[in-house]
Amino acid sequence: MKCRVCRGPAVIDLPRHNANFCVEHFLRLCRNQVAKAIEDFSMLSPGDRVLVAVSGGKDSLALWDLLVELGYRADGLYLGLGIGEYSDVSGTYARAFAEERNLTLQVLDLRDTYGYDVPTAAAATRRVPCSACGMSKRHLFDRAAIDGGYDVVATGHNLDDEAAVLYGNTLHWDLEHLARQYPVLPARPGFPKKVKPLVRLTEREMAAYCVLRGIDYQVEECPMAAGNTHLGYKAQLNALEATSPGTKAAFVLGFWDRMSPVVAGLRAAADEPPDATQRCVRCGAPTLAEACAFCRLVETSAAHAPVPVPTPRRRGRR
Amino acid sequence: MKCRVCRGPAVIDLPRHNANFCVEHFLRLCRNQVAKAIEDFSMLSPGDRVLVAVSGGKDSLALWDLLVELGYRADGLYLGLGIGEYSDVSGTYARAFAEERNLTLQVLDLRDTYGYDVPTAAAATRRVPCSACGMSKRHLFDRAAIDGGYDVVATGHNLDDEAAVLYGNTLHWDLEHLARQYPVLPARPGFPKKVKPLVRLTEREMAAYCVLRGIDYQVEECPMAAGNTHLGYKAQLNALEATSPGTKAAFVLGFWDRMSPVVAGLRAAADEPPDATQRCVRCGAPTLAEACAFCRLVETSAAHAPVPVPTPRRRGRR
Numbered sequence: 203m204k205c206r207v208c209r210g211p212a213v214i215d216l217p218r219h220n221a222n223f224c225v226e227h228f229l230r231l232c233r234n235q236v237a238k239a240i241e242d243f244s245m246l247s248p249g250d251r252v253l254v255a256v257s258g259g260k261d262s263l264a265l266w267d268l269l270v271e272l273g274y275r276a277d278g279l280y281l282g283l284g285i286g287e288y289s290d291v292s293g294t295y296a297r298a299f300a301e302e303r304n305l306t307l308q309v310l311d312l313r314d315t316y317g318y319d320v321p322t323a324a325a326a327t328r329r330v331p332c333s334a335c336g337m338s339k340r341h342l343f344d345r346a347a348i349d350g351g352y353d354v355v356a357t358g359h360n361l362d363d364e365a366a367v368l369y370g371n372t373l374h375w376d377l378e379h380l381a382r383q384y385p386v387l388p389a390r391p392g393f394p395k396k397v398k399p400l401v402r403l404t405e406r407e408m409a410a411y412c413v414l415r416g417i418d419y420q421v422e423e424c425p426m427a428a429g430n431t432h433l434g435y436k437a438q439l440n441a442l443e444a445t446s447p448g449t450k451a452a453f454v455l456g457f458w459d460r461m462s463p464v465v466a467g468l469r470a471a472a473d474e475p476p477d478a479t480q481r482c483v484r485c486g487a488p489t490l491a492e493a494c495a496f497c498r499l500v501e502t503s504a505a506h507a508p509v510p511v512p513t514p515r516r517r518g519r520r
Numbered sequence: 521m522k523c524r525v526c527r528g529p530a531v532i533d534l535p536r537h538n539a540n541f542c543v544e545h546f547l548r549l550c551r552n553q554v555a556k557a558i559e560d561f562s563m564l565s566p567g568d569r570v571l572v573a574v575s576g577g578k579d580s581l582a583l584w585d586l587l588v589e590l591g592y593r594a595d596g597l598y599l600g601l602g603i604g605e606y607s608d609v610s611g612t613y614a615r616a617f618a619e620e621r622n623l624t625l626q627v628l629d630l631r632d633t634y635g636y637d638v639p640t641a642a643a644a645t646r647r648v649p650c651s652a653c654g655m656s657k658r659h660l661f662d663r664a665a666i667d668g669g670y671d672v673v674a675t676g677h678n679l680d681d682e683a684a685v686l687y688g689n690t691l692h693w694d695l696e697h698l699a700r701q702y703p704v705l706p707a708r709p710g711f712p713k714k715v716k717p718l719v720r721l722t723e724r725e726m727a728a729y730c731v732l733r734g735i736d737y738q739v740e741e742c743p744m745a746a747g748n749t750h751l752g753y754k755a756q757l758n759a760l761e762a763t764s765p766g767t768k769a770a771f772v773l774g775f776w777d778r779m780s781p782v783v784a785g786l787r788a789a790a791d792e793p794p795d796a797t798q799r800c801v802r803c804g805a806p807t808l809a810e811a812c813a814f815c816r817l818v819e820t821s822a823a824h825a826p827v828p829v830p831t832p833r834r835r836g837r838r
Contacts, residue, residue, distance in 0.1 A: 372690055372771075373760070373767060373770070373771050374770060374771075374774060375770075375771070375774040375775055375777075375778045375779050377778055377779070377782070434763065438756060438759065438760065441756065442691070442756065445752065449691060452691070452692060452693075453690075453691050453692075453693070456692060456693040457693055459693075460693045460695055461693050461695070464695070464782060464783060464786070465782060468782070
């Protein structure tokens with residue numbers, strides 16, 4: 203197995219590129235794919251101050267590493283979600299990554315600061331954990347970026363993540379979410395610009411990137427997410443990809459290339475702030491209600507007795 | 521297992537309706553679903569003369585039966601495609617169905633009339649058999665309808681067929697085909713109106729309909745289609761449906777309900793005849809070239825030596 207670029211010994215095969223790569227040229231490919239995504243979608247400008255949403259998993263640490271490699275000024279923010287051992291270990295990896303590279307990592311713990319954690323919020327709201335978790339993360343990353351004067355929030359959503367979300371939105375023809383699914387969301391009053399520079403790279407490529415760059419990361423899946431629909435969609439897309447390499451990239455990138463212009467009018471409407479003049483009475487975030495959804499979640503969850511966390515399961519056991 | 525309607529003994533469970541049905545009420549459900557499709561999409565008017573595209577399989581025979589049951593004047597056209605024993609048996613079922621019910625069935629044999637068959641056309645054009653077959657069928661059904669003064673051609677495409685085609689078009693974001701995928705195509709110069717009244721019913725429901733109505737049909741799959749991408753998509757959709765009953769119907773009907781209006785502009789453009797004034801010098805069909813694609817296929821294929829046909833395989837063996 204030889205590298206397509208230098209004919210030296212290859213360490214990874216990428217069927218969707220119909221090629222193999224050595225360490226050096228695989229890492230270069232990853233950087234090039236991120237640079238291409240950033241350019242194609244006007245994600246970042248050279249002097250931008252970037253806040254990376256860091257979970258301690260492969261995607262967010264690879265993203266942070268890649269942005270620094272590409273010369274961007276990127277700090278990290280790690281949220282302690284309180285998902286037992288899973289969160290403890292994730293935080294350790296995030297801190298170690300930043301310390302070893304002398305990068306700035308902010309840490310914000312939900313229970314210390316707001317008096318709740320994700321398992322408790324899920325129980326208190328009687329909704330799936332990913333709902334309370336996602337909402338908390340969006341609110342707190344938005345707020346940290348605005349308060350810290352960052353130009354943009356970067357998240358580690360990769361091609362597999364985007365493909366699975368697009369698959370679900372498409373199976374249901376959920377036009378509102380289809381219109382919003384784009385790798386860049388522009389800034390608007392009270393909200394920072396948000397970008398997803400890893401959308402041209404797969405989960406497997408990000409895992410290989412971390413291994414080859416010597417980045418230690420949380421390899422467990424979040425125990426709260428086990429068995430969710432999103433993971434089922436990923437399995438289906440992997441089956442398609444195995445039969446026909448490149449299917450995932452064609453699905454996601456083809457959507458943005460050809461379908462997004464068709465739903466552009468819908469996206470413009472979806473991007474409009476609901477009421478730019480109304481602000482949450484507690485935190486000042488834009489909201490349609492007196493208090494924003496996050497502040498209401500905090501109120502409900504902080505009053506609830508803490509609940510236990512499922513034990514993490516290793517990937518592949520499910 | 522009791523019928524949802526009458527609480528009598530049920531013969532079939534329909535997970536997507538979360539209900540079981542007896543013979544009488546299952547057959548009524550099928551008629552109602554066809555009537556609803558016809559009404560929702562303005563497929564047929566009461567006095568219309570309908571030409572049913574009859575293959576001898578469950579879908580086309582059930583369609584013919586349902587249209588007659590619903591009071592429409594429907595004749596059939598069976599094309600002898602020359603796919604060996606598969607075609608011979610299919611033709612026998614089509615003829616028997618018509619004779620037993622005293623219905624009018626036209627029969628047109630490709631080799632007798634045009635000097636070729638589908639396996640030979642596939643070999644001569646070096647394309648997948650479904651390509652030459654589909655093109656031949658579209659041309660000949662169009663022509664028979666125009667020549668016979670029929671108002672509309674009805675085909676037996678069911679929910680699974682539409683779902684698989686939509687799935688493929690969506691995975692590739694093939695906007696041209698997405699814009700054209702609709703259960704009604706209006707008449708335009710040289711082309712009849714075309715409708716798909718079975719789009720609200722599944723393959724399994726159509727097989728059950730035939731069994732319960734005593735309709736004998738070709739149960740083999742076309743030996744030329746074995747292993748094609750379309751069948752792979754059907755398998756993936758069946759896996760989704762098993763996990764989440766109703767997924768296929770939501771995907772297809774949701775597309776027409778919510779996405780079709782978004783791509784309506786594209787559809788209008790796709791429906792435009794390429795050049796309504798230009799006609800094939802041989803057969804008079806609308807075309808962009810001197811001779812239409814069908815007449816060119818006939819010329820290429822009739823000059824080619826006949827090729828053998830694969831042996832039919834039973835469903836479930838693949």
